[in-house]
Amino acid sequence: GIQVEQSPPDLILQEGANSTLRCNFSDSVNNLQWFHQNPWGQLINLFYIPSGTKQNGRLSATTVATERYSLLYISSSQTTDSGVYFCAVEGAGGTSYGKLTFGQGTILTVHP
Amino acid sequence: NAGVMQNPRHLVRRRGQEARLRCSPMKGHSHVYWYRQLPEEGLKFMVYLQKENIIDESGMPKERFSAEFPKEGPSILRIQQVVRGDSAAYFCASSPRAGQRTEAFFGQGTRLTVV
Numbered sequence: 029g030i031q032v033e034q035s036p037p038d039l040i041l042q043e044g045a046n047s048t049l050r051c052n053f054s055d056s057v058n059n060l061q062w063f064h065q066n067p068w069g070q071l072i073n074l075f076y077i078p079s080g081t082k083q084n085g086r087l088s089a090t091t092v093a094t095e096r097y098s099l100l101y102i103s104s105s106q107t108t109d110s111g112v113y114f115c116a117v118e119g120a121g122g123t124s125y126g127k128l129t130f131g132q133g134t135i136l137t138v139h140p
Numbered sequence: 141n142a143g144v145m146q147n148p149r150h151l152v153r154r155r156g157q158e159a160r161l162r163c164s165p166m167k168g169h170s171h172v173y174w175y176r177q178l179p180e181e182g183l184k185f186m187v188y189l190q191k192e193n194i195i196d197e198s199g200m201p202k203e204r205f206s207a208e209f210p211k212e213g214p215s216i217l218r219i220q221q222v223v224r225g226d227s228a229a230y231f232c233a234s235s236p237r238a239g240q241r242t243e244a245f246f247g248q249g250t251r252l253t254v255v
Binding site for chain 2: 058059069070114116125128129130
């Protein structure tokens with residue numbers, strides 16, 4: 029099945045700093061989503077971005093499907109950005125139909 | 141438009157008991173997915189269901205686990221004779237369809253603790 033690798037595994041920032049999280053995937057994808065899992069365990073949809081670039085406030089994301097990677101940018105980080113960021117993809121192959129494969133996540137800690 | 145609703149939020153079961161986890165998809169969504177997050181791990185796909193049909197159960201353990209999505213009512217993930225290793229967060233997601241250009245939305249999860 030499709031493989032998803034996220035980097036870095038851990039990231040520690042001071043409030044106000046910018047960061048880039050990366051997601052590499054091993055095959056063509058139908059769908060790609062970024063999620064934030066907050067300290068209470070809730071999974072929050074950040075972006076649905078199988079290709080192209082999107083922005084939402086201080087967050088933006090870019091997926092280059094032909095090169096099999098996606099980037100999540102966080103600018104002017106805040107302590108509430110802390111948590112785990114997951115990239116998840118639905119492979120384009122028939123066996124992946126309908127299901128998301130998650131990366132291992134990037135644990136972000138933002139200090140005041 | 142309410143989001144994906146899961147209940148209970150927290151469930152404690154003794155070893156050997158049964159656990160039933162419920163998921164009501166978003167309005168208009170007929171595709172439901174269950175994922176499990178073991179401690180310190182990422183989320184793993186378990187099963188994909190449409191109304192009255194199991195489409196893909198390749199991620200389900202072969203024994204003790206079952207899932208259904210009846211014509212009426214929520215989707216149910218059932219774990220029989222729970223063991224300590226079943227302790228995890230179980231997430232349900234829904235989408236209006238599968239395939240290209242389909243965003244999945246997740247519920248808040250059910251945290252199962254087996255004592």
